[in-house]
Amino acid sequence: MIYHPSIYEINTRIFLKRFGSNTKLDEIPDSFLDQLCDKRIDYLWVMGIWKTCPSSVEKYCFEEGLIRDYDKALKNWQKEDVIGSPFAIDTYEADETLGGIESLIELKSRLNKRGIKLILDFIPNHFNADTTLLKTKPEIFLSVDKESYIKDSHTYYQPDINEEKFFAHGRHPFF
Numbered sequence: 542m543i544y545h546p547s548i549y550e551i552n553t554r555i556f557l558k559r560f561g562s563n564t565k566l567d568e569i570p571d572s573f574l575d576q577l578c579d580k581r582i583d584y585l586w587v588m589g590i591w592k593t594c595p596s597s598v599e600k601y602c603f604e605e606g607l608i609r610d611y612d613k614a615l616k617n618w619q620k621e622d623v624i625g626s627p628f629a630i631d632t633y634e635a636d637e638t639l640g641g642i643e644s645l646i647e648l649k650s651r652l653n654k655r656g657i658k659l660i661l662d663f664i665p666n667h668f669n670a671d672t673t674l675l676k677t678k679p680e681i682f683l684s685v686d687k688e689s690y691i692k693d694s695h696t697y698y699q700p701d702i703n704e705e706k707f708f709a710h711g712r713h714p715f716f
Contacts, residue, residue, distance in 0.1 A: 565640030567647035602707025
């Protein structure tokens, strides 16, 4: 018999709100984890647990086209509903608003006791345009000279956080 493992993916920041506005990863109810076990889920993928740049929400998330999309998706949306992209990462550290690394380790332990494994994603080009790493570790990013930036400001950008340098801008193809 061929084994086909099953993955259950959650948009973590949205998912946790169903249990209360400040619910942490280690506070996911046992009843939910038991349901995963009953459904024979092999892996839980907690998408969006990494530290993001909340300041970029105001900067990037209220453009005219996005506001139209919000209106279509959620009739009475409020600014507080817009939390930014979980793929616009500041650093690959478990976000403290979700309980941080301790909460993540506790969730992993609870899953493993049920025979469920944990999946975390690491995608190197998912850094926020305002990541603090541009200031602390700029050498890990593709930088260019000012001339290249001037020739192609669509591909390259000058971040507010490190105004002396210009970097390649990996971004969503529609933005």
